[in-house]
Amino acid sequence: MEKISVFLDDYRKAPDGYVLAETIDECMELLRNFDIEHLSLDHDLLNRTRNGLMLVQKMIKENLFAKRITIHSANSVGGKAMYHCLKQAQQDLIMSPAIIVSLRPLPLNFFPSKVLQHYLEIR
Structure with missing residues:
Protein backbone atom coordinates (compact mmCIF):
# COMPACT_ATOMS: atom_id res chain seq x y z
CA MET A 1 0.00 0.00 0.00
CA GLU A 2 1.35 3.42 -0.96
CA LYS A 3 2.49 5.69 1.91
CA ILE A 4 1.33 9.31 1.98
CA SER A 5 0.87 12.17 4.44
CA VAL A 6 -2.50 13.95 4.59
CA PHE A 7 -3.45 17.50 5.61
CA LEU A 8 -7.18 18.00 6.33
CA ASP A 9 -8.13 21.65 5.96
CA ASP A 10 -10.62 23.67 3.93
CA TYR A 11 -8.78 26.99 4.34
CA ARG A 12 -5.02 26.48 4.60
CA LYS A 13 -2.81 25.03 1.90
CA ALA A 14 -1.07 21.76 2.62
CA PRO A 15 2.67 21.79 3.33
CA ASP A 16 4.89 20.43 0.56
CA GLY A 17 4.70 16.66 0.28
CA TYR A 18 1.20 16.41 1.78
CA VAL A 19 -2.06 15.43 0.09
CA LEU A 20 -4.78 18.00 0.82
CA ALA A 21 -8.19 16.72 1.94
CA GLU A 22 -10.86 19.41 2.30
CA THR A 23 -13.69 17.27 3.71
CA ILE A 24 -13.95 14.41 6.15
CA ASP A 25 -15.24 12.19 3.35
CA GLU A 26 -12.08 12.83 1.29
CA CYS A 27 -9.97 12.14 4.37
CA MET A 28 -11.77 8.89 5.20
CA GLU A 29 -11.30 7.72 1.61
CA LEU A 30 -7.56 8.34 1.90
CA LEU A 31 -7.42 6.53 5.26
CA ARG A 32 -9.17 3.53 3.74
CA ASN A 33 -6.94 3.34 0.65
CA PHE A 34 -3.45 4.45 1.69
CA ASP A 35 -0.91 3.83 4.42
CA ILE A 36 -0.89 7.25 6.13
CA GLU A 37 2.44 8.26 7.65
CA HIS A 38 1.23 11.57 9.06
CA LEU A 39 -2.30 12.90 9.36
CA SER A 40 -2.71 16.58 10.25
CA LEU A 41 -6.25 17.60 11.16
CA ASP A 42 -8.28 20.79 11.38
CA HIS A 43 -11.51 21.00 13.38
CA ASP A 44 -13.50 23.75 11.67
CA LEU A 45 -14.55 22.88 8.14
CA LEU A 46 -17.09 24.52 5.83
CA ASN A 47 -19.80 22.13 6.94
CA CYS A 85 -10.85 11.72 21.96
CA LEU A 86 -7.76 10.18 20.32
CA LYS A 87 -5.91 9.88 23.64
CA GLN A 88 -8.98 8.16 25.14
CA ALA A 89 -8.97 5.69 22.25
CA GLN A 90 -5.35 4.91 23.13
CA GLN A 91 -6.23 4.42 26.81
CA ASP A 92 -9.10 2.14 25.78
CA LEU A 93 -6.67 0.20 23.53
CA ILE A 94 -8.75 0.95 20.44
CA MET A 95 -5.82 2.88 18.97
CA SER A 96 -2.22 1.77 19.38
CA PRO A 97 -0.31 3.62 22.11
CA ALA A 98 2.63 3.71 19.64
CA ILE A 99 0.78 6.28 17.51
CA ILE A 100 2.10 9.75 18.29
CA VAL A 101 -0.72 12.27 18.83
CA SER A 102 0.22 15.98 18.92
CA LEU A 103 -1.77 19.15 19.52
CA ARG A 104 -0.06 21.95 17.54
CA PRO A 105 -2.44 24.77 16.58
CA LEU A 106 -1.54 26.66 13.40
CA PRO A 107 -2.40 30.27 12.58
CA LEU A 108 -4.90 30.68 9.76
CA ASN A 109 -2.85 32.90 7.45
CA PHE A 110 0.76 31.72 7.58
CA PHE A 111 3.04 28.93 8.73
CA PRO A 112 5.85 30.14 11.00
CA SER A 113 9.11 28.44 10.00
CA LYS A 114 9.47 26.87 13.45
CA VAL A 115 6.06 25.20 13.07
CA LEU A 116 6.83 24.01 9.56
CA GLN A 117 9.85 22.16 10.94
CA HIS A 118 7.41 19.79 12.68
CA TYR A 119 6.08 18.76 9.28
CA LEU A 120 9.52 18.42 7.69
CA GLU A 121 10.97 16.27 10.46
CA ILE A 122 8.32 13.58 10.42
CA ARG A 123 8.60 12.47 6.82
Missing part, protein backbone atom coordinates in the same frame (compact mmCIF):
# COMPACT_ATOMS: atom_id res chain seq x y z
CA ARG A 48 -20.17 22.96 10.64
CA THR A 49 -21.77 19.62 11.54
CA ARG A 50 -19.16 17.55 9.66
CA ASN A 51 -16.04 18.75 11.42
CA GLY A 52 -12.72 17.31 12.57
CA LEU A 53 -14.20 15.82 15.74
CA MET A 54 -16.71 13.87 13.66
CA LEU A 55 -13.79 12.59 11.56
CA VAL A 56 -11.90 11.46 14.66
CA GLN A 57 -15.01 9.63 15.91
CA LYS A 58 -15.37 7.88 12.51
CA MET A 59 -11.67 6.96 12.53
CA ILE A 60 -12.06 5.36 15.96
CA LYS A 61 -15.26 3.54 14.98
CA GLU A 62 -13.66 2.14 11.80
CA ASN A 63 -10.23 1.64 13.40
CA LEU A 64 -8.47 3.75 10.74
CA PHE A 65 -5.39 5.57 11.95
CA ALA A 66 -2.12 7.07 10.76
CA LYS A 67 1.30 6.38 12.23
CA ARG A 68 1.36 9.95 13.53
CA ILE A 69 -1.54 12.37 14.07
CA THR A 70 -1.31 16.13 14.59
CA ILE A 71 -4.26 18.35 15.46
CA HIS A 72 -3.45 21.72 13.86
CA SER A 73 -6.80 23.46 14.43
CA ALA A 74 -6.75 27.07 15.62
CA ASN A 75 -10.07 26.31 17.38
CA SER A 76 -8.73 25.56 20.86
CA VAL A 77 -11.92 23.92 22.15
CA GLY A 78 -12.47 21.77 19.06
CA GLY A 79 -8.79 20.86 18.76
CA LYS A 80 -8.58 19.79 22.40
CA ALA A 81 -11.74 17.70 22.02
CA MET A 82 -10.19 15.88 19.04
CA TYR A 83 -6.92 15.37 20.92
CA HIS A 84 -8.65 14.01 24.05
